[in-house]
Structure formats: C-alpha cells, structure tokens
Amino acid sequence: MPSPYRSPLLSRFDWLDHAFMPAGERPPEGTIYNQQRHSARVIRDVEALPVKSQEADGVIGSGLNPVAVYTADCLPILLADTRQQQVAAVHGGLKGVLSGVLINAIQALCARGATPDSLYIAIGPAIGSCCYELGQDMIARAQQDDPQQLAGMLPWSAQAVNNPLAQRAQAQGTTEGVWLDLPLLAQRIARRAGVPQTQIEQAGICTYCMAEEKASYRRNSHCQHGYEQRFSWITKR
Numbered sequence: 001m002p003s004p005y006r007s008p009l010l011s012r013f014d015w016l017d018h019a020f021m022p023a024g025e026r027p028p029e030g031t032i033y034n035q036q037r038h039s040a041r042v043i044r045d046v047e048a049l050p051v052k053s054q055e056a057d058g059v060i061g062s063g064l065n066p067v068a069v070y071t072a073d074c075l076p077i078l079l080a081d082t083r084q085q086q087v088a089a090v091h092g093g094l095k096g097v098l099s100g101v102l103i104n105a106i107q108a109l110c111a112r113g114a115t116p117d118s119l120y121i122a123i124g125p126a127i128g129s130c131c132y133e134l135g136q137d138m139i140a141r142a143q144q145d146d147p148q149q150l151a152g153m154l155p156w157s158a159q160a161v162n163n164p165l166a167q168r169a170q171a172q173g174t175t176e177g178v179w180l181d182l183p184l185l186a187q188r189i190a191r192r193a194g195v196p197q198t199q200i201e202q203a204g205i206c207t208y209c210m211a212e213e214k215a216s217y218r219r220n221s222h223c224q225h226g227y228e229q230r231f232s233w234i235t236k237r
C-alpha cells in the first residue's frame with residue numbers, strides 16, 4: 001500500500017497536519033471539500049458545508065476540520081499561513097490556474113491577516129512536464145484569454161523532457177504539441193505574489209510516470225489502467 005506523501009516544508013510546523021494521500025484513499029473524517037469545477041473560486045470552510053454542496057476550487061481552513069482537494073493529474077496545492085495559523089487547499093488544473101485560483105487563495109489568506117512572507121506552499125504529486133503534452137492551440141488560447149497576465153510565465157518546451165526518475169513509460173506525444181510544466185507555473189505565480197522561493201516546495205512526483213498505478217487521469221486515457229482521485233488535505237491541529 002503506498003504511503004501518503006508529506007511535504008518536508010509543511011512538516012516543520014507543529015501547529016498543522018497535512019497529507020497528500022495516495023490515489024483512492026479517503027481523507028480523514030470531517031474533511032471539508034467542494035464540488036470542483038476548474039474555476040478560480042475560493043471559499044472559506046464555514047461556507048463549504050455540507051461537503052460538496054458548493055462549487056469551488058479552493059478552500060480556506062481556519063477551524064479544526066481538515067480542508068481538502070481531490071486531483072488526478074491537476075495540482076494539489078496546500079498552503080499554510082504562519083501568521084494567523086490558517087490553511088488552504090487548492091485544486092489547480094491549467095484552466096483554473098490561468099483563471100487565478102492560486103492567486104485568489106493567496107489573496108484570501110492575505111485578506112485575513114497573512115502576508116506573502118508568512119505563507120508556505122507545498123505543490124503535491126501532479127502531472128510533470130515529462131508527461132504533460134498540450135496542443136499548440138491551448139497555448140494560443142491561454143495567450144489570448146489571459147485575465148491574470150500569466151501567458152508570459154508559461155513554462156513549456158517543444159521537446160518532451162526525459163525523466164530519469166520515471167518508474168514506468170512516460171507519456172508519448174500525440175498532437176505534436178508542447179510540454180508544459182504546470183507545477184513550475186504555480187511556483188512562478190506564488191513567487192510573483194511575493195512568496196519567498198524558500199517557502200515554496202514541489203514534491204516532484206509525476207502522477208503519470210512516477211506515482212502509484214491509478215494516480216493519473218491522462219495515463220488512464222492512454223492506457224486504460226483506471227484512475228482514482230487523490231485527496232490532499234491540511235488542517236490546523
């Protein structure tokens with residue numbers, strides 16, 4: 001049975017607990033999460049009950065119930081504010097990230113007393129640039145419809161990136177597109193918002209070629225292995 005992944009960066013704080021669960025495992029009892037829609041909407045835990053009654057892609061937690069997102073290639077991003085001891089979980093696919101979901105989560109935490117230098121951000125297992133091919137049309141669309149001025153920050157390359165840590169075959173190109181580094185985009189967004197580089201951490205685990213068997217939506221669409229959602233949660237103790 002695979003173990004949860006815990007971020008060394010977030011593990012240094014004894015006032016919080018968190019985990020990026022293996023695909024298919026349930027989060028703790030009482031965990032609060034939303035109906036995710038690849039939107040930029042971020043709400044507070046108290047607005048999110050009952051669970052899945054709200055459509056949102058980020059949730060701020062200030063109580064003792066964990067807040068969570070579920071993903072299967074998209075970014076699970078967990079945030080902790082050491083100033084007010086509040087936390088957040090963000091679901092970041094390309095669409096939601098470009099729409100501003102991570103920016104909105106950072107702003108929501110700052111509206112409640114955080115400052116960018118009090119934020120610690122862990123980006124969990126997600127599809128890596130080794131396996132995330134996008135059609136050129138997607139890049140063109142992102143450059144045209146760019147409400148958060150992020151197009152210039154898109155980290156993509158024309159060639160597939162070899163992953164020396166791959167546990168299984170990387171994704172094969174199917175569209176002569178480009179290869180996008182979604183975790184790096186999130187890191188750049190957090191940097192632009194003023195979060196220090198040393199307070200942002202990437203797990204560096206590609207769901208397609210490195211994580212447990214059923215962790216990747218895209219791998220399932222290529223290889224029909226099935227996929228299951230990964231819950232990533234964080235809570236104040």
Ligand SMILES: [Zn+2]
Nearest residue numbers: 130131206209
């Ligand atoms: Zn990969």
